Amino acid sequence: MQDTLANLKRGEHAIIKDVSSIHIPLKLLEMGCLPGNSVELVQLAPFQDPMYLNINGSHLAIRKETASHILIEKIV
Amino acid sequence: MSKQINVALIGNPNTGKTSVFNALTGLNQKVGNYPGITVEKKEGICKLPRGVKAHIIDLPGTYSLNASSLDENVVIELLLNKNDKDFPDIAVVVSDVENLKRNLLLFTQIKDLEIPTLLVINMSDRMNYKGISLDIDYLEEHLKTKIALISTRKNLGIDNLKTLIANYKDISIEPCLNASEIDKEYFDNLRKAFPNQLLYKLWLVITQDVNFGKTDRKEIDAVANFKTKSKSDLKRLQQKETIKRYQFINNVLKVGQTIDASQAKDLRSKLDRVLTHKVWGYVIFFFILLTIFQAIYDWSSIPMDFIDSSFASLSEWTKNQLPKGAFTSLLAEGIIPGLGGIVIFIPQIAFLFLFIAVLEESGYMSRVVFLMDRIMRRFGLSGKSVVPLISGTACAIPAIMATRNIESWKERLITILVTPFTTCSARLPVYLIIIALVIPDGRFFGLGYQALTLMLLYLLGFGTAIISAYILNKVLKIKSKTFFVVEMPNYKLPLFKNVALTVVEKTKSFVFGAGKIILAISIILWFLASYGPGEDFNNAENIIKTEYASQQLSNDELQQHIASYKLEHSFIGITGRAIEPAIRPLGYDWKIGIAIVSSFAAREVFVGTLATIYSVGSDEEETIKNRMAGEVNPILGGPLFTFASGVSLLLFYAFAMQCMSTLAVVKRETNTWKWPILQLVIMSGFAYIVALIAFQFLK
Numbered sequence: 098m099q100d101t102l103a104n105l106k107r108g109e110h111a112i113i114k115d116v117s118s119i120h121i122p123l124k125l126l127e128m129g130c131l132p133g134n135s136v137e138l139v140q141l142a143p144f145q146d147p148m149y150l151n152i153n154g155s156h157l158a159i160r161k162e163t164a165s166h167i168l169i170e171k172i173v
Numbered sequence: 174m175s176k177q178i179n180v181a182l183i184g185n186p187n188t189g190k191t192s193v194f195n196a197l198t199g200l201n202q203k204v205g206n207y208p209g210i211t212v213e214k215k216e217g218i219c220k221l222p223r224g225v226k227a228h229i230i231d232l233p234g235t236y237s238l239n240a241s242s243l244d245e246n247v248v249i250e251l252l253l254n255k256n257d258k259d260f261p262d263i264a265v266v267v268s269d270v271e272n273l274k275r276n277l278l279l280f281t282q283i284k285d286l287e288i289p290t291l292l293v294i295n296m297s298d299r300m301n302y303k304g305i306s307l308d309i310d311y312l313e314e315h316l317k318t319k320i321a322l323i324s325t326r327k328n329l330g331i332d333n334l335k336t337l338i339a340n341y342k343d344i345s346i347e348p349c350l351n352a353s354e355i356d357k358e359y360f361d362n363l364r365k366a367f368p369n370q371l372l373y374k375l376w377l378v379i380t381q382d383v384n385f386g387k388t389d390r391k392e393i394d395a396v397a398n399f400k401t402k403s404k405s406d407l408k409r410l411q412q413k414e415t416i417k418r419y420q421f422i423n424n425v426l427k428v429g430q431t432i433d434a435s436q437a438k439d440l441r442s443k444l445d446r447v448l449t450h451k452v453w454g455y456v457i458f459f460f461i462l463l464t465i466f467q468a469i470y471d472w473s474s475i476p477m478d479f480i481d482s483s484f485a486s487l488s489e490w491t492k493n494q495l496p497k498g499a500f501t502s503l504l505a506e507g508i509i510p511g512l513g514g515i516v517i518f519i520p521q522i523a524f525l526f527l528f529i530a531v532l533e534e535s536g537y538m539s540r541v542v543f544l545m546d547r548i549m550r551r552f553g554l555s556g557k558s559v560v561p562l563i564s565g566t567a568c569a570i571p572a573i574m575a576t577r578n579i580e581s582w583k584e585r586l587i588t589i590l591v592t593p594f595t596t597c598s599a600r601l602p603v604y605l606i607i608i609a610l611v612i613p614d615g616r617f618f619g620l621g622y623q624a625l626t627l628m629l630l631y632l633l634g635f636g637t638a639i640i641s642a643y644i645l646n647k648v649l650k651i652k653s654k655t656f657f658v659v660e661m662p663n664y665k666l667p668l669f670k671n672v673a674l675t676v677v678e679k680t681k682s683f684v685f686g687a688g689k690i691i692l693a694i695s696i697i698l699w700f701l702a703s704y705g706p707g708e709d710f711n712n713a714e715n716i717i718k719t720e721y722a723s724q725q726l727s728n729d730e731l732q733q734h735i736a737s738y739k740l741e742h743s744f745i746g747i748t749g750r751a752i753e754p755a756i757r758p759l760g761y762d763w764k765i766g767i768a769i770v771s772s773f774a775a776r777e778v779f780v781g782t783l784a785t786i787y788s789v790g791s792d793e794e795e796t797i798k799n800r801m802a803g804e805v806n807p808i809l810g811g812p813l814f815t816f817a818s819g820v821s822l823l824l825f826y827a828f829a830m831q832c833m834s835t836l837a838v839v840k841r842e843t844n845t846w847k848w849p850i851l852q853l854v855i856m857s858g859f860a861y862i863v864a865l866i867a868f869q870f871l872k
Contacts, residue, residue: 122580122656123408126415127237129275134419139442143451144547147556149661155275156441156661158543158556163656 100171102164105138105148111169112136113152120166129153136169178227179259180219180338183248183283184267185276186234187536187662189295191215192325193267194231195670197335204678212244212574216259221339230259236275238282239411240381242577249381252286253374263341264290265334270300270307271663273430277316277422278415281349284318285373289344291319291337298324304433312429317345326668350421352376355413359402380407444664448537454544461537462631465528467624473520480520481798484513503699510784511695515688515777518602523680525567525598530675532563534667542659552639553646555579555657558588562638565595566631568683569835573842580656587645589842590852593835594638594828596631598683599776603826604630606780609798611819633827690775695785698745698771702786705743713739745786759825759861760818760868762806772831779826817871821864828860 134153146161184190198217207214215231233244240246264283268276284290323330352373353360488509495501532538546556557579565572572592579585612626717735749763756766768782787800804813836849
């Protein structure tokens, strides 16, 4: 089973593998959330949601639900 | 035609685009609306070298040309319509040095439209600090443009930018990428069907749902019919396009930009750790709000007292200096007190706008959105609803427009419906004067009772908004996808110039907007209060003289009785007393009733109305507050504004929907009268019931 962005822990880095285009708004892609780009979890909001990410140098926050449609591979 | 260049400023949000606009135009700017829609249009004039003038438009911030809101539509509508009088001779894309990669996406899109496009890289003063270095020559060559490296904060590079704009004809209009590469067959067909059109423009017309102006309409319709692809296929292609653009950008930046991460000093993560902390984050947010309310009270009391007494003297002076007559009386008793009722609140409203501008500019507002999303979602709202709810404390109208960036329709609709509960600045005058009258002047742990009451009223507004949202979330059966993407910009020290311009602009439009209504209403009220039908009004002097003949009254006392008798039998007195039965259970007299009715034009009219009604027939120089304090309850005796009637009035204003402009905006944003009418009926009905209970319980 592949890892999704929703499982990323604080401080962990990963590479985006695939995004399911039906569930992901174009806007998120335009902000750099594309296969091949790097992603880091900067911080989780209280109650573990939303997630504050650094994607490809852009800092943005998305909800866990959206993150679960983004497949990643963690960098150890 | 004079030599005037049309310049369009375009850029991602948070790049300092507005600072660039302010740096170029200074005070030569005006803010209006795009015709027919409520999107703010900022334009200004800038003098360039060699006597050339530039007409600059600051377009709404957008991440790309794929529009997903009304504001973003404005950008692409302008760029695609060559016949628009504002169509740019040159597009200036403002980017910031730390997010160059993402900013360049929009740049390459605009470049593909074959408009001369200049790249501005702002915040260059932060490059060392972030360990970034750029190879400008390389970037200029590969992005096929000129680059202006500037810092609006340090005021660097602005003159160079002006020169580059003046020489816009030197900028290449060659596109960066080839759009057809994302699907060769499809684009070849497209090219065959419309040989004279720019390919990328056609692609945008097909994928975007926007209005392109009448002249273009015909051919555009034909293009729209060309849709041989399904929506999801188109979206896939858009995704492909985005990936392709990023590949290009990544390749260019690989050489043109070096980032030495070890050089970067990270203020962001340190501040974020505290400001978005699960406990401290909320504590800090609460203290910031508390400070704002305390400041609104303490800092503005001196200018307010000054304005209040100045208007009272002005009114008195007018009365003494001008010859007696209808005009003098209209001026001294109608217009001056009416205007005084609004001018007095300028200090407080300016402070409120100041704080909101600072919160937005510093980047803190995004942290609040992040912090609140999970909680707000429980109530059917989005973290982004926090921004409308906070800016609703200034005015519900821009707040409702600020809901446009909420991705889910249901969350957005609920936000629109509950935003009018937040305490807007128009309620502030009403609250302040009533609090001053009925809440004692003590202190509790260093915080004034009056400031605390105001804070409570604000919390009541938020609380009601949240609870109504919760109910609406259960009641409304709307299915919509919920997306949530919010940029977390860098922390920035707000620029004084930006904040000052915002405060001046917003305060001005508040005062003039409200001023017009207040002026009109105070003239009407003065007329209605100064004239009346029948024997009772026209013969008031004789009636009172006969009635009090047996008592030894001084002339002054007699005049007072005559004046109040006249007022009671004037047009306004008759109307007021007709509605009095409905509002008496709430603890109000007919004068307050008139003020409430006129408040439906705009809430802030309340104080001006009372000021006008009370000043008609009174000769003394008095402040509005003293006049109100002197009012006597006609039935119960004693002062009219007691704790009970005051609280009842505060609650009525907290809940009632009394703003025609807000109703109009809600209609426009939801495209139906259903929601505004529902707001009007439910909110005002609820206000009546709560005020009734409060008065009956407290009296």
